[in-house]
Amino acid sequence: MDIMKKGWFSEIHEELLPGQAFSMRVKKVLHEEKSQYQDIKIIETTDYGRALILDGIIQCTLRDEFSYQEMISFLPLCAHPNPEKVLIVGGGDGGVAREVTKHPAVKEVHQVEIDDRVVELSKKYLPEMACGFDHPKLHLTIGDGFEYMKNHENEFDVIITDSSDPIGPAVGLFEESYYSLMKAALKPGGIVCSQGNSYWCELDFCKSLLENCRKHFPATAYSFITTPSYTCGNIGFAIGCLDPDRELSEPLHVFTKAEIDEMKLRYYTSEIHRASFVLPRFVEKTLYES
Structure with missing residues (x-):
């Protein structure tokens, strides 16, 4: 649920975030509609710039979106020795596509997004992110990620799942069956990286998600970043690799500061x-020792 009251937008979701809310002052509501899959709202805020909101939950704001988009992309890409072919599931705002196409080893990016309206509206209202759709490396398919992967086995080096929270059309992207599908779609030594929620808000959920990943990937890890527009100010990623000896926390691609700046990265570094x-x-105790 979201509330628009006296010039403020408030994200309130008792199921996901009981007893708390996050609010932003609104300058203007740019667009509202109910698509086939979800409620879509795009607003202009006073301090966070434009924001994309799906089913009442903030997906990204122009103030801090780069932290999420860069890290969900470069963590798995830099942990893979040669990530030539990448699949993005979700990511309808185009931000992950924008970042993945920057990596010099990436030759081909395929993206499958279920809701074409998110793509179309992002192109109109969020061009800073949707520019990712214009890159020549990118091939966009509007459709269901489950069905797509069933028809593309042993094809990808890296699969990145940029999903909304585990409600509505994204709920299946957090379940064990989804990790099984991703495993089948990967080449040997492949890596997956999925949005993993906040340990401050949903530590038990983070543990469950990582356990689902472990059932299919011999090397797994959880990482986190800071993002002020997400409730509790951080969000994590569940990462898995088919190579049991891969140390996911150690980047195999190390870029100089000059290279980082040339790629226009503002958050990601090897450090x-x-x-x-x-x-x-x-x-650490909850995720790895209990």
Whole structure:
């Protein structure tokens, strides 16, 4: 549920985030509609710029979207020795596509997004992210990610799942069956990276998600980043690799500061890559020792 009241947008979801909310002051509501799959809202805020909201939950804001988009992309890409062919599931705002296509080893990016209206509206209202759809490396398919992967086995080096929260059309992207599908769609040594929610809000869910990943991937890890527009100010990623000896926290591609700046990265560095896997003790105990 979201509330628009006296010039403020408030994200309130008692199922996912009980007893708390996040609010932004609104300058203007740019667009509202109910698509075939979800409620879509795009607003202009005073301090976070434009924001995309799906089913009442903030997906991204122009102020801090780069932290999420860069890390969900470059963590798995830099942990793979040669990520030539990449699949993005979801990511209808285009931000992940924008980042994945920057990596010099990537030759081909396929993206499958279920809701064409998110893509169309992002192109209109969020061109800073939707520019990812215009890159020549990218091939976009509007459709269901499950069905897509069933027809594309042993094809990809990296699969990135940029999903909304585990409600509505995205709920299946957090289940064990989805990890089984991704495993089949990967080449040997392939890597998956999925949005993994916040350990401050949903630590038990993070644990369950990582357990689903472990059932199909011999090397797994959880990392996190800071993102002020997400409730509790952080979000994590569940990462799995088919190579049991891969150390996911150690980047295999190390870029200089000049290369980072040339790729227009503002959050990701090799140092941030390593640091994102260093967890508070209570999280480490829950995810790895219990």
